[in-house]
Amino acid sequence: MYTYDPKSLKAEEFINHEEIMQTLEFAEQNKHNAELIDSILEKAKLRKGLSHRDAAVLLDCDIPEKNEEIYALAEQIKKDFYGNRIVMFAPLYLSNYCVNGCLYCPYHAKNKHICRKKLTQDEIRQEVIALQDMGHKRLAIEAGEDPVNNPIEYILECIQTIYSIKHKNGAIRRVNVNIAATTVENYRKLKEAGIGTYILFQETYHKESYERLHPTGPKHNYAYHTEAMDRAMEGGIDDVGIGALFGLELYRYEFAGLLMHAEHLEAVHGVGPHTISVPRVRRADDIDPDEFDNGISDDQFAKIVACLRIAVPYTGMIVSTRESQKSRERVLHLGISQISGGSRTSVGGYAEPEPEKENSAQFDVSDTRTLDEVVNWLMRLGYIPSFCTACYREGRTGARFMSLCKAGQIQNCCHPNALMTLKEYLEDYASPDTKKIGEELIARELNNIPKEKVRKIAEEYINNIKDGQRDFRF
Ligand code: SF4
Numbered sequence: 001m002y003t004y005d006p007k008s009l010k011a012e013e014f015i016n017h018e019e020i021m022q023t024l025e026f027a028e029q030n031k032h033n034a035e036l037i038d039s040i041l042e043k044a045k046l047r048k049g050l051s052h053r054d055a056a057v058l059l060d061c062d063i064p065e066k067n068e069e070i071y072a073l074a075e076q077i078k079k080d081f082y083g084n085r086i087v088m089f090a091p092l093y094l095s096n097y098c099v100n101g102c103l104y105c106p107y108h109a110k111n112k113h114i115c116r117k118k119l120t121q122d123e124i125r126q127e128v129i130a131l132q133d134m135g136h137k138r139l140a141i142e143a144g145e146d147p148v149n150n151p152i153e154y155i156l157e158c159i160q161t162i163y164s165i166k167h168k169n170g171a172i173r174r175v176n177v178n179i180a181a182t183t184v185e186n187y188r189k190l191k192e193a194g195i196g197t198y199i200l201f202q203e204t205y206h207k208e209s210y211e212r213l214h215p216t217g218p219k220h221n222y223a224y225h226t227e228a229m230d231r232a233m234e235g236g237i238d239d240v241g242i243g244a245l246f247g248l249e250l251y252r253y254e255f256a257g258l259l260m261h262a263e264h265l266e267a268v269h270g271v272g273p274h275t276i277s278v279p280r281v282r283r284a285d286d287i288d289p290d291e292f293d294n295g296i297s298d299d300q301f302a303k304i305v306a307c308l309r310i311a312v313p314y315t316g317m318i319v320s321t322r323e324s325q326k327s328r329e330r331v332l333h334l335g336i337s338q339i340s341g342g343s344r345t346s347v348g349g350y351a352e353p354e355p356e357k358e359n360s361a362q363f364d365v366s367d368t369r370t371l372d373e374v375v376n377w378l379m380r381l382g383y384i385p386s387f388c389t390a391c392y393r394e395g396r397t398g399a400r401f402m403s404l405c406k407a408g409q410i411q412n413c414c415h416p417n418a419l420m421t422l423k424e425y426l427e428d429y430a431s432p433d434t435k436k437i438g439e440e441l442i443a444r445e446l447n448n449i450p451k452e453k454v455r456k457i458a459e460e461y462i463n464n465i466k467d468g469q470r471d472f473r474f
């Protein structure tokens, strides 16, 4: 007997090791069970998601025809829920001071040769202006854990600075925050500062491995880290983003852990995670990804994305520039809804490229293209790059967002918002070639807005944007 309870507030009960082991065993035993796989696929077609057990069976399934069905269903769900839109964002590293000892990250405290940096408010201004000049509207801020160098007051000041900068037609309209697990009180302060999503990756859900990979620092505490989203929600943050760093532990284990975490948040707070990220371990300053035994192939990566898409249709899914152009292209249609573009993973580096001898990057970027190149590429593949931040600004977060999603209503906002924000991008930042492709795409895609009234309003707003007005949204 073991205690597995999605409603429990104890990490080891809602991410229960025995439950995961039994889930993996069940999946292994049933990976050729066509009848069971068919019944799970039937359930999945209702688009209400799947339990971690059912999803684990699909992940393990090794019947080629059934796998084709899994990929086709993921693609269909992606189309139904997210259309052909991809939301764009960029990370902004504020500080790489860190007291933790994470073995997979070059910011770990024992790394004495990496260049340590912390942006001043003036430097943040320069970075944000450079990001606005690229066309970004949505940022994810990142900082190491260091109560002396990066206290919560510093993070709050940075958020205030970022929102205050209005340069030409630019504005950062949504700041997502990726900082270490903290207290309910600090989460409340972040909420009051107007953050979008609070993002915290679990790294690994496997407790023993977690403790080994985090030998020193406050992050060593598995329960405190795993229960962070509950404290964030208690502090009033209702959009949270979870993720696991694939490569540290067995991917099947992380997959089950991610879904159990999502089930727990839904069971306790009535709303699951807003996003799931699927980073893979990357090479960095003193980090060699080959030292970790559990690296996953591109095929396994694609299968994880497809099965997550089916299991949690309402949850956005993110891939960063850790992935190459090729690997991003492979998973976009299987379920990814957000990508970063033109990213720098160093502290600073947008306003001026970082000198080589001052390497402060958290990982080596695989996709090094500019934002304009990424936007151009997405449109050539038939996607609409979207700079939309409307929901957060309209207060459509947490349960309100989910209920609109579940009623199928959110789509009436996303599509026109994507076209209007793309139009802003084309007017203000795009290269001539990107602008040409974009104008054609907008003209085409306006016809795909089903409601005539909405289409007429969107057309009018797009004309207004051409005439110099900005910031329209549904
Ligand atoms: S992963 Fe985060 S907490 Fe760990 S060393 Fe890197 S910056 Fe610090």
Ligand code: SF4
Binding pocket: 087, 386, 388, 389, 390, 391, 392, 410, 413, 414, 415, 417
């Ligand atoms: S309308 Fe809301 S859900 Fe749709 S793209 Fe914009 S912010 Fe995202």
